[in-house]
Amino acid sequence: MQLASNPLLTSKVYDVADFSAAQELFHANGWTDGLPIVPPTPPAVAACLDWVGMAPDQLLGVEPVRAQPITAEKLAINAVMAGCLPMHFAVVATAWQAMMQEEYLLHGVTSSTGGCAALIIINGPIRLEIGASPTFNALGNSDRATAVIGRAVRLAVINLLDVRPGGIDRSTLGHPGKFSYCLAEDEEGTQWLPLSMARGLPAGASAVTVMAAMAPRQIMNEWTTDPKEILETFAAEMRANQLNYSIYGGNYVIVIPKQLREHIEAAGWSKRDIGEFLYERARVRRGDWATVGKGSVVRDRADRIHPALASPEHLLVVAAGGPAGGFGAVIPPWMGSKTKAVTAAIGACIDCGPPDAGTTRRGEAGS
Amino acid sequence: MTMRVLDPSNESRVVGGQLAARPTSLKGKTVGFISNGKEGTKGYFTHLDRMLREELGVADVIWRTKSNYSAPADAHIVDEIRKWHAVVAGVGD
Numbered sequence: 001m002q003l004a005s006n007p008l009l010t011s012k013v014y015d016v017a018d019f020s021a022a023q024e025l026f027h028a029n030g031w032t033d034g035l036p037i038v039p040p041t042p043p044a045v046a047a048c049l050d051w052v053g054m055a056p057d058q059l060l061g062v063e064p065v066r067a068q069p070i071t072a073e074k075l076a077i078n079a080v081m082a083g084c085l086p087m088h089f090a091v092v093a094t095a096w097q098a099m100m101q102e103e104y105l106l107h108g109v110t111s112s113t114g115g116c117a118a119l120i121i122i123n124g125p126i127r128l129e130i131g132a133s134p135t136f137n138a139l140g141n142s143d144r145a146t147a148v149i150g151r152a153v154r155l156a157v158i159n160l161l162d163v164r165p166g167g168i169d170r171s172t173l174g175h176p177g178k179f180s181y182c183l184a185e186d187e188e189g190t191q192w193l194p195l196s197m198a199r200g201l202p203a204g205a206s207a208v209t210v211m212a213a214m215a216p217r218q219i220m221n222e223w224t225t226d227p228k229e230i231l232e233t234f235a236a237e238m239r240a241n242q243l244n245y246s247i248y249g250g251n252y253v254i255v256i257p258k259q260l261r262e263h264i265e266a267a268g269w270s271k272r273d274i275g276e277f278l279y280e281r282a283r284v285r286r287g288d289w290a291t292v293g294k295g296s297v298v299r300d301r302a303d304r305i306h307p308a309l310a311s312p313e314h315l316l317v318v319a320a321g322g323p324a325g326g327f328g329a330v331i332p333p334w335m336g337s338k339t340k341a342v343t344a345a346i347g348a349c350i351d352c353g354p355p356d357a358g359t360t361r362r363g364e365a366g367s
Numbered sequence: 368m369t370m371r372v373l374d375p376s377n378e379s380r381v382v383g384g385q386l387a388a389r390p391t392s393l394k395g396k397t398v399g400f401i402s403n404g405k406e407g408t409k410g411y412f413t414h415l416d417r418m419l420r421e422e423l424g425v426a427d428v429i430w431r432t433k434s435n436y437s438a439p440a441d442a443h444i445v446d447e448i449r450k451w452h453a454v455v456a457g458v459g460d
Contacts, residue, residue, distance in 0.1 A: 012374035022372050031375050039372045065439055068377055077375045108437030113460055159375040297406075338435055 008056045009042055009073055026081070031159055033151065033179055037081040048076040051086035052093060060093055061100035065107035068161055070096060075156055082152035087130050088145055090346050091208055092152045095120050098210045098344040099153075105339040109212035110163045115171030116334035118153050119213035119253065120182040121318055122146070123196035124206030126346055132184035138320040139183060139216050139255065139329060150180030175215035183320050189258055190319035192271050198317070199343040209316065211251055211341035212334040217241060222326025225263040230328075231274060235281035237330040238308045242284045243292045247306045248336025251314050254278070255329040257321025275312030282308035316341060394424035396452035401444060403436035407460050415455065 016022045022039040026032050038044070049056055049072055056073035063070065072093065079092045099106050099118060109116055122132055133143035141147060163169045171178075187194050196207035217240075221233040234254050242248075254274075256264065264274070287302030289295060309315050321327065333339065390396060398419055402408040412430065419425040429451060431444045439445075440456070448454055 009373065012378060014372050014374065015369045016372060017369060019370065022370055025372070026375075029376075039370055040375060041370065041372060045373055070377075074375065074377060077373050081375060105435075105438060107439075108435070112437050155375070160377040162377075335437070338437055 009045060010056065011073060011077060013042075030164055031155075032081070033154060033158065035179070037155075038083050040077040040080040044080045045073065045076045047086045048079055048084065048089040049073065052090045054093070060097055063100060063106055063161055064102055066161065070100065070156075070160055074160055075152075078156040078159055079148075079152040082155050083144070083148035084152050085130075085148075088149050088152070091120075091122060091126065091130070091145075091149050092156075094208045094344050094346045095149070095153050095210050096156065098208055098342040101342045101344075103340040104210065104212065104342050106161075109334050109339050110157055110161060111168045111170055112334065113170050113172045114214075114334050115174040115178075116212045116214055117175060117177035117181045118150075118157070119177065119211045119331060120146075120150055120153060121195055121209040121211075121253070121316070122149075122182070122184040122207075123187065123194040123201075123209070124204065124346070126206035127184040127187070134184040134186035134320045135189070135258075136322040138186075138257070138322070142183065146182040146184060147180050150177075150182030153182075154178060154180065177213070177215060181213065183255075183318070186258070186319045186321070189323075190261060191265050192261075192317070192319055195316055195318055196343055196345075198271050199341075201343060201345055206346040207343055208346060209341055209343040211253060211316065211331075212339040213253065214241075214245065214332045214334060216255070216329040216331050219328050219330065220326055221328075222259070225266075227264040227267045227269050228277065230260050230263060231277050232281065234328060234330055235278055238278065238282035238332070239284050241330065241332045242282075242306060242308055243288055243294075245332060246335055247284060247286065247289065249307050249310050249314070250333035250335070250337040250339070251316060251341040252278075252282075252308055252333060253316040253318055253329075253331035253341075255318045255320050255331065257325060257327055258319075258323045259326050260328055261319055271317040272312065274317050275309070275315040278315055279307065279309045279312040284308075310337060390452050392424075393419065393453065395426045397427045397429060397450065398425050399429045399431060399448060399451040399454040401440050401454060401456045402430065402432045403457070404432045404434075405436055405460055408457055411457060412455075 026037050054072040058072040060070045079089050130145040132145040157163045201207050217237050219233045219237045284306055286304040287298055289298050400412050416428045433440050
């Protein structure tokens with residue numbers, strides 16, 4: 001293979017006896033998440049770079065706090081380790097570019113005791129090209145593409161930022177999403193705008209949204225077709241998160257699978273309508289902290305109202321999940337608005353202006 | 368047959384800052400505290416403040432709190448550090 005001897009790759013090379021020896025080398029150096037890795041051979045890494053048209057030394061960004069440069073070569077090595085095929089790499093690269101935007105607070109969210117993970121949501125044609133499956137097990141082991149993309153992002157956090165448990169990663173508990181936390185939106189199964197369009201990107205653009213997120217909180221309500229009653233269950237879960245975890249508002253993701261989604265869509269509700277409803281309903285009185293054992297921090301502010309969302313736009317509604325089951329999920333933010341979700345287009349030209357002003361961030365990731 | 372693999376770590380490390388000179392004594396000196404603002408820091412820094420003044424003769428203890436407990440200290444706090452002889456950046460929960 002022509003790329004096998006790519007002379008531009010500059011990473012240190014190790015010669016190991018076989019596959020097993022490669023595993024032990026990587027585990028011994030703390031370069032894994034505890035699971036076996038795909039050995040990152042020069043041809044495999046070069047193939048990733050070739051797919052997106054990036055030079056090995058292309059700078060994808062600099063981690064803002066510790067000033068760590070992130071190059072395409074290093075990211076591709078970690079992507080190969082995670083099991084990525086070359087076609088997956090553009091998503092990994094764009095997710096990382098989004099995470100390096102200042103508002104994501106990359107150092108804070110990867111080092112915090114709060115123990116969040118990078119939730120990655122994929123929109124646009126690339127979902128179909130890479131075989132991402134947004135239906136059954138959308139938040140679990142749904143498909144190869146989302147499994148390896150989410151894992152690649154985490155491995156790169158470990159290896160490029162030295163974010164290891166007990167080191168920079170001070171997570172008290174963490175959660176299973178720290179292995180991989182990635183899903184695609186079921187754009188073919190909904191009438192709603194894709195998340196990327198709701199956040200300002202044009203139709204037809206492939207995109208990645210990243211959010212520093214806690215574990216999913218699953219809800220169930222299969223006993224109504226009324227959108228307000230369905231969404232009241234989501235609101236209750238958001239309020240529970242506010243009281244039991246963090247009262248402060250931020251970006252929330254809600255994942256609505258097809259069974260509940262069809263009831264809401266049939267009633268003519270848009271994602272915007274859902275955001276406005278939950279903006280009003282998902283809020284708690286500070287004094288209610290006393291009902292969950294946190295009375296000591298209520299102080300003289302018992303009547304203060306804390307909305308889960310600073311505005312309806314802070315809700316990220318994602319259509320995903322299997323066709324049957326009156327379930328849904330609320331995915332809370334790591335810690336209020338200290339971090340913000342970032343959406344970036346895949347393959348966008350960095351010199352091209354956005355179609356309109358907005359809060360959405362756009363990144364670039366090859367062609 | 369051997370297998371050739373690449374190092375996944377960030378080998379291109381940025382050269383970090385240099386450590387400031389260590390004071391040989393804290394007597395008569397000014398010590399700054401940079402708190403992350405969490406509840407647990409109050410008791411810790413209150414106790415440390417007393418120890419520094421009473422047991423080590425520190426002249427002044429300056430308390431500052433970051434605006435975001437998970438982000439680096441604000442620029443105006445970093446600017447103040449040059450006026451201090453020592454700083455304690457505590458992590459507390």
